[in-house]
Amino acid sequence: MRVAIALLVVAAACSSKSAGAPTPPPPTPAADAAVAPPPADPRVARGQAAFQKYCALCHGPEAKGYVADHAPSLVSTTFLESADDTFIARSIELGRPNTPMAGYGKELGGPLSDADIVDIVAWLRHQRPTYKAPPPATGKGDAKAGAALYASACQKCHGDPTTRAEAVQLGHPVFLALASDAFLRDAIVRGRPDTPMMAFGAALSPQQIDDLVAHLRAWATPPVPPAPPPVPTPTGPVVLNPKGKAPSFTLRDDRFVPSAQVAAALKQKKQLVIVDSRPPSDWLALRIPGAISIPHYEPAGIDKIPNDGTWVLAYCACPHHASGIIVDELRKRGFKHTAVIDEGILFWHQQGYPVEGTAAGQPLPKAPPGAAAHDHDHVH
Ligand code: HEC
Numbered sequence: 001m002r003v004a005i006a007l008l009v010v011a012a013a014c015s016s017k018s019a020g021a022p023t024p025p026p027p028t029p030a031a032d033a034a035v036a037p038p039p040a041d042p043r044v045a046r047g048q049a050a051f052q053k054y055c056a057l058c059h060g061p062e063a064k065g066y067v068a069d070h071a072p073s074l075v076s077t078t079f080l081e082s083a084d085d086t087f088i089a090r091s092i093e094l095g096r097p098n099t100p101m102a103g104y105g106k107e108l109g110g111p112l113s114d115a116d117i118v119d120i121v122a123w124l125r126h127q128r129p130t131y132k133a134p135p136p137a138t139g140k141g142d143a144k145a146g147a148a149l150y151a152s153a154c155q156k157c158h159g160d161p162t163t164r165a166e167a168v169q170l171g172h173p174v175f176l177a178l179a180s181d182a183f184l185r186d187a188i189v190r191g192r193p194d195t196p197m198m199a200f201g202a203a204l205s206p207q208q209i210d211d212l213v214a215h216l217r218a219w220a221t222p223p224v225p226p227a228p229p230p231v232p233t234p235t236g237p238v239v240l241n242p243k244g245k246a247p248s249f250t251l252r253d254d255r256f257v258p259s260a261q262v263a264a265a266l267k268q269k270k271q272l273v274i275v276d277s278r279p280p281s282d283w284l285a286l287r288i289p290g291a292i293s294i295p296h297y298e299p300a301g302i303d304k305i306p307n308d309g310t311w312v313l314a315y316c317a318c319p320h321h322a323s324g325i326i327v328d329e330l331r332k333r334g335f336k337h338t339a340v341i342d343e344g345i346l347f348w349h350q351q352g353y354p355v356e357g358t359a360a361g362q363p364l365p366k367a368p369p370g371a372a373a374h375d376h377d378h379v380h
């Protein structure tokens with residue numbers, strides 16, 4: 001550690017040299033350390049870089065959220081004050097299956113080691129409010145009264161255990177496993193400044209807030225899921241039905257192909273390539289049969305696709321954001337026939353089109369009414 005800090009100090013000193021100025025004799029590390037400000041925490045810089053690579057496309061470059069998929073802010077004051085490091089780190093590691101939030105942990109097939117996740121948490125916390133344990137919940141709520149209040153005041157944004165609306169899915173088993181009653185209560189009382197989540201502390205009585213917490217808790221108190229054993233890296237043939245005819249697709253805006261056309265082409269054994277642009281952990285859990293894994297943050301994987309006019313389709317859960325990055329990259333490289341599968345994999349699954357993966361046998365998530373092809377908060 002001491003060596004790393006000394007190196008950082010030297011590096012900082014070197015980069016502050018201006019071009020053309022006479023080069024001063026190299027300072028000895030000891031002399032320099034006496035005048036330099038305390039060196040930055042190296043985890044913060046690493047965490048920031050990882051966040052830009054993997055997370056910014058939804059949560060935004062500053063982690064304020066709402067760039068795609070209604071991804072929440074990760075830096076609102078009340079979130080950082082009430083969420084402990086375990087809540088944040090395990091949310092990143094495990095993700096929220098069946099939402100756009102993938103599991104990024106290595107053991108799930110994602111790209112991040114425990115140390116990488118610690119770096120991201122360090123960056124999120126850097127120069128921002130620190131964790132203060134929220135006041136304990138009373139445990140005296142009435143779940144039945146809470147259910148009625150939830151249906152009228154919360155459900156339209158937060159959905160229920162089987163249906164995600166636009167905001168964080170409070171009925172999600174992984175969320176409920178990680179969130180304490182005190183965390184839930186604090187979020188309801190103080191809200192999340194600079195987001196659509198208002199503070200209900202003045203509008204509702206303490207009893208009503210306890211009732212809401214009791215209702216959320218009645219959905220589930222699952223144990224925190226253990227990390228599963230490591231999984232192999234996905235491999236497989238690239239081109240599906242190499243002897244089949246080329247499909248003919250009608251694209252919307254020269255970019256989007258409806259799921260129904262893709263399902264029909266697969267049934268007719270047409271020749272095409274399907275790219276899953278999410279982290280490999282999501283690919284392992286649920287994919288279109290035969291889709292290859294090229295995560296949006298590693299577009300070099302495109303090298304393995306033949307650039308010979310074969311149709312190449314990309315999808316994500318977003319439904320357009322990560323897949324759009326891959327399609328842009330394909331077009332930049334001169335691929336002739338490319339498209340984004342319009343509604344994304346969650347819609348595909350809801351329609352009952354074929355899927356494979358470890359989660360393929362699980363009950364279908366319900367689509368929120370009218371949610372299919374809507375995608376409000378980004379431009380692709
Ligand atoms: C494809 C979009 C997308 C990407 C990429 C993404 N997230 Fe998320 N993230 C979401 C959404 C959407 C949610 C809320 C899920 C839900 O409905 O509960 C979420 C939830 C979270 C939460 C829980 C927040 C809370 O209030 O409960 C954390 C922490 C988080 N993401 C961190 C990350 C980090 C770190 C990365 C990168 C390694 C990342 N996310 C990448 C979309 C994304």
Ligand code: HEC
Pocket residue numbers: 065071072073074076079150153154155156157158166167168170183184185187188192195196197198200212
């Ligand atoms: C207008 C939409 C809307 C309504 C209505 C709403 N919320 Fe929220 N809520 C949100 C959003 C958006 C977030 C995430 C904010 C962020 O951090 O970006 C949130 C966050 C939360 C969180 C914290 C989740 C986390 O992981 O940080 C809790 C708990 C919560 N809301 C409970 C409720 C309850 C209970 C009600 C009803 C009394 C309610 N909300 C009403 C939009 C809403």
